[in-house]
Amino acid sequence: MAVPKKKTSNTKRDQRKAHWKRKAALEAQKALSLGKSILTGRSNSFVYPQEEEESENEE
Known part of the structure; x- marks a missing residue:
């Protein structure tokens, strides 16, 4: 028989x-x-x- 949980x-x-939060x-x-x-460029x-910057001189 099913018994209710405590x-x-x-x-x-x-x-x-609190732990989850x-x-x-x-x-x-x-x-x-x-x-x-x-944003500051210090990320390692x-x-x-x-x-990549494309220059127009390549054509």
Whole structure:
């Protein structure tokens, strides 16, 4: 027979939510930091394609 599960305590629920939000906040902070470093040109850990400048003298 099916047995109902025990109720999760409010403390446990709040702990899980706080942990999830903290992980999200840390990832957002990392993304912002990476974006700033890319804009300033100091990024060493992020590889992205750069547009090649085409000169008109090649034709």
